[in-house]
Amino acid sequence: MTRYTAVTDSDLREMLATIGVGSVEELFADVPGGSRLKRPLDLPPGKSEQEVYEQLRALAARNVSSEDELSFLGAGMYDHYVPALVEAITTRSEFLTPYTPYQPEVSQGNLQAMFEYQTAICELTGLPVANASVYDGPSALASAGYLAKLHNGRSRFVVSRGVHPHAREALRTTSAGWGTTIDEIDLHNGLTDARALAEAMGDDVCAVFVAQPNFLGAVEDLDELVAPIKQSGAVAVVSCDPIALGILRTPGESGFDVAVGEGQPLGNRLDFGGPSFGFFAAREEYLRRMPGRIAGETRDADGRRGFVLTLQTREQHIRREKATHNICTAQALNALSAMLHLSWLGQQGLVELCELLVQRTAYAREQLAAIPGVTLVHQQPVVREFAIRVDAPVERVLERCAAEGVNPGYALNRDYPELGEGLLVAVTERRSRADIDRLAEVLSVAVAAERAPAEVA
């Protein structure tokens, strides 16, 4: 018997007698000799709950979290304030411990929450249909590629370099067996080069992917980008920041076909990168090619309103190799967190939050741009993130700031070497004016210290 089992010695005797065997070992008789592990696993012996807690608490304490430093890290995941009710609701057994709602009569809470969540995603993206979640933002973008591939069967993807590097790579990896190629479109002044995009179009283009705001924080002009895509008949996909959608023109208004994105900023913790969720919304004509679960409203035998998983003939358990995607377990609890956060923010609250982010980010941008040795990578409108360039090795600058307990953001030099010593700075509502001032102060000292002496003089 271990901590999580309940078979006593007398249970064991009775159970073996009922089964009609003499020992548990006999139950493993089908396992051939060569496939048997004839020694104990090489793992430490079990521990008490308290010991496990202490050991893992000590490990966690070795991480520098957003609680321990003044962090402006973003680049795909953001340190927004998650209201207390999110934790209170999502740790309830009734949401935490059921499986996917295969028995709708006893899953109405879960199914209705999915329906409410789908509604919120449609409202944010301005698109009429949404699914109940996929794994994360980058895999959502790759899944949009699969939808496009199934839809028009064409052979070339066109991807803006403004799309998150992880999403671009996820598309490349996922599409390895589709017979497709990928062309990347450069950024120009911080934005997707619209002319290059238009020139890359052709009737072999399967789908085009852009990001809003893009990885450098710049707000793209989606209406301008969409026109040549539409003309070519390719599927227009935009990966969006769901918080920024509170203020930005929606993908639907701009004429995009599919909107996906990383859902973490909505009600989900940082968790060192996951679990979070990806959202997936589209125009009606793509409904039957959508990946994953979708909840729909219906009636029960007594005529009462209820919800079920619907359009399941798209899915792997029914259609097998003809399914529109292989996804099964997705991110239901994370999508519920998003719905809770959005309910808490509410219609006006999300707008106010966005306005606060725009103002604080503008202030931060101004303060940092005023530092000698710091320039803006672009002047485009932004919501809560912007890119700067420092006139010194960015890694060394970051190291100096870290020693002061400040994390100015994400170094861009690995993903965008063409930008030089780039740095991506994110501002959430948790970063006050005083925090921004502190960032400016620490960064300016660090840059001054690391600038080549000749240039300083």
Place this chain on the structure above:
Amino acid sequence: MPGVMATAADGLSRAPLQDEGVRTIYEKSQPGRRAFVAPPIDVPVRPLDELLPARLRRIEPARLPEVSEPEIVRHYVRLSKRNFDLDSGFYPLGSCTMKHNPRLHERIAALPGNARLHPLQDPRRAQGALELMWRLQAALSEIAGLPHVSLHPSAGSHGELAGVLLTRAYHEDRGEERTRILTPDTAHGTNPATVAMAGYEVVKVGTNEYGGVDVEDLRAKADQRTACLMLTNPNTLGLFDPRIEEIAEIVHGVGATLYYDGANLNAIMGKSRPGDMGFDIVHFNLHKSFTQPHGGGGPGAGPIAVSSEIEPYLPRPQVVRRCAGADGQEPFFDLDDDRPRSIGRLRGFQGNYGVFVRSYAYILSLGADGLQSASETAVLNANYLMARLTEVAGDYLPPAYERTCMHEFVLSGGSMRRQLGIRTLDLAKRLLDFGFHPPTVYFPLLVDEALLIEPTETESKETLDAFAEAIASILREAGEDPEIARGAPYTTPVRRLDEASAAKRPVLRQPRATPLGA
């Protein structure tokens, strides 16, 4: 009292609250209500038009609910009460391993050093997280019997996709173009769906009379075009294939890889290792064998373990340990992106870390002997329940294969249907009235009226007995009046739902006055 037949009219078995159904949060919305109070704008305010021109802004706000905090909490707490969950009752959903989810894990995952750790934190300041991941990799490697592990994929099916893409990279690196992947007809739907998504053709392999792979069929179909055989062992019938070593030989003999779908790993931890059986690539479902709560449909995680031949292609980044603590040096844990032959990323950042924390805590808690004992108890519980059910219901619900099962087993409802006039679906729905979650139904596909039952190791003998009694009562009741089961359930928040009309006229979101995305 569960089991008492209630009719739609008597109204006694349902609270009035549930009778009227729950309005959606949007239907509770009132203009002006709110929960959120924004922090003050503490910076000099500039005109919005200057910062973000109107043409880039949305025309109207997203229609989110306008509700107060008490209403939000009440709404979702009420919704929660319309769910059945593992913490409240037996959940023998075959293939899903609904074992107890220790609360300790939630506490550890919520520590700020885990929950508020940014994924792009410098590895030097995320040593605790990287060490945990490295240690989890090592533990999973030992459990799988394969030397290398990537924690990257997000769930089982994502692990499958990674595994098949690894196979593709492996063959391509050898200049071989293989086009087919074999899957048994008992395979879970994600297997063939994965094969198609990875650009391969699915070739089905049959099942023999003992529920194992039809080895002759396999021999006939495995050839130079075959890239891989995807298998789970024990398979989805709950049976361990005793010919596994021969199967591995056939597959390797044609130069293909052998893929292990780890959904059924809970049967064999510490008893038998996929690597020792001959598998090259294995995925784990941390949300099954390793206690990550299912969350009503995720999150999970689907790490993969692989042989040395496959290792160069593993997704990136990979968690590595540098200078392994020799010469009194502190070991340093790092993310290795410099993997030129890697298939690349399938997702963002470094995987579902929060899930890793829970699964690692579980492995620490149980240790070597605890994991082995968990599998032994899972198999014991399954065989006991199968024996009890054969005793009380064997005439109507015989096991599909009269053999010792592993951690789960399949009953066939064929004779129940013929003799009592109720289907497996009816039995499942009637179980809800008895306070049990039904088993997996109508899967695997090759068993008539299948029920796939997986009790897991964390259930007591009393629970298993009560479940067997419930099945016996339902069959007795059906013998007297099959209409009762056919009309079930009666005591749940809603009764059977009209799925056909949901699919025919889809209502997938709250209706609004003006269309979206016009």
